[in-house]
Amino acid sequence: MQIKDILSELEVFAGHFPRTALKQAISQQEAITPELLAILEKYKNNLEALRSDSAYLLNAYALFLLSQFREKQAYPLVVELFSAPEEIIEDTIGFIATEYLQRILASICHGDLEPIEQLIENTEISGWTRTSALESLTVLVVQNVIPKEQVIPYFKELFDRFLEAKDDFMLTYLVVESIDIYAIELKPYIDRAYELGLVDTMMITKDEIDRDFALGEEVTVERLQGSRLYMLIEDAITELKGWAFFSEPNKTLPPPKPFSSSSKKTLNSGFSSPFIAEKSEKKSKQKQQKQARRKNRSKKKK
Numbered sequence: 647m648q649i650k651d652i653l654s655e656l657e658v659f660a661g662h663f664p665r666t667a668l669k670q671a672i673s674q675q676e677a678i679t680p681e682l683l684a685i686l687e688k689y690k691n692n693l694e695a696l697r698s699d700s701a702y703l704l705n706a707y708a709l710f711l712l713s714q715f716r717e718k719q720a721y722p723l724v725v726e727l728f729s730a731p732e733e734i735i736e737d738t739i740g741f742i743a744t745e746y747l748q749r750i751l752a753s754i755c756h757g758d759l760e761p762i763e764q765l766i767e768n769t770e771i772s773g774w775t776r777t778s779a780l781e782s783l784t785v786l787v788v789q790n791v792i793p794k795e796q797v798i799p800y801f802k803e804l805f806d807r808f809l810e811a812k813d814d815f816m817l818t819y820l821v822v823e824s825i826d827i828y829a830i831e832l833k834p835y836i837d838r839a840y841e842l843g844l845v846d847t848m849m850i851t852k853d854e855i856d857r858d859f860a861l862g863e864e865v866t867v868e869r870l871q872g873s874r875l876y877m878l879i880e881d882a883i884t885e886l887k888g889w890a891f892f893s894e895p896n897k898t899l900p901p902p903k904p905f906s907s908s909s910k911k912t913l914n915s916g917f918s919s920p921f922i923a924e925k926s927e928k929k930s931k932q933k934q935q936k937q938a939r940r941k942n943r944s945k946k947k948k
Contacts (some may be wrong), residue, residue: 690727713753713879735772748781805835828863
């Protein structure tokens with residue numbers, strides 16, 4: 647297939663999974679990469695366009711293909727793309743932000759943590775982008791791209807910052823990620839966050855923290871290494887083929903927005919650990935509650 651034909655096949659939902667086009671894109675990596683980068687460049691400042699075209703999928707394919715390719719030039723484009731205001735993120739690429747962004751960032755950053763840290767610390771952008779950026783550090787540790795010892799001092803800085811700001815949302819996720827990398831050195835910070843009532847116990851309770859730390863570092867790391875949530879993007883086809891609308895019986899209707907936060911992830915292989923599934927479910931519930939609060943505030947303004 648010619649590059650233009652591949653892109654045409656991938657542009658919109660056509661009622662089936664475009665396996666052949668994706669295989670051709672992968673086999674022509676060098677030729678198609680500039681085109682995929684141009685797609686991200688086009689839409690990084692124009693997410694509003696995705697609201698009016700729910701069948702448009704090329705952005706999604708570009709993100710996953712470039713992640714598989716380990717394309718470093720995609721890194722600043724992805725960072726800028728996901729730095730949009732929260733409402734725009736939730737209405738367009740919220741699904742990607744919450745479910746895949748941590749793995750996308752880890753796959754294309756090549757150990758350069760500064761842009762990830764900028765996302766984490768940017769209070770003007772979506773909280774889901776910030777928490778996924780935080781989770782990307784865990785992915786990098788689990789996949790042995792960076793050592794845990796490189797992350798712990800930064801986590802200490804974040805604890806100091808979020809405790810001072812009483813940022814319960816970010817503190818909750820920082821606690822979870824500290825446990826995921828078995829940063830038992832951070833236990834005093836975790837205890838302090840609980841003492842101040844700044845951890846969402848719907849996400850994680852004190853008993854769950856004690857349980858997880860009691861498992862030991864080896865068990866903790868092993869269970870994360872077996873979870874898709876903490877893997878780099880290795881195969882775009884495997885990642886995308888399980889999306890729900892590709893298996894819906896009615897192929898005549900346009901799919902739900904793949905980027906929208908109203909979409910739900912469907913993975914063929916599921917989760918390898920009940921602990922990981924529990925974390926994902928809690929995050930989804932917390933997200934739904936936050937969205938409901940935002941809608942209520944909007945109604946009051948009217």
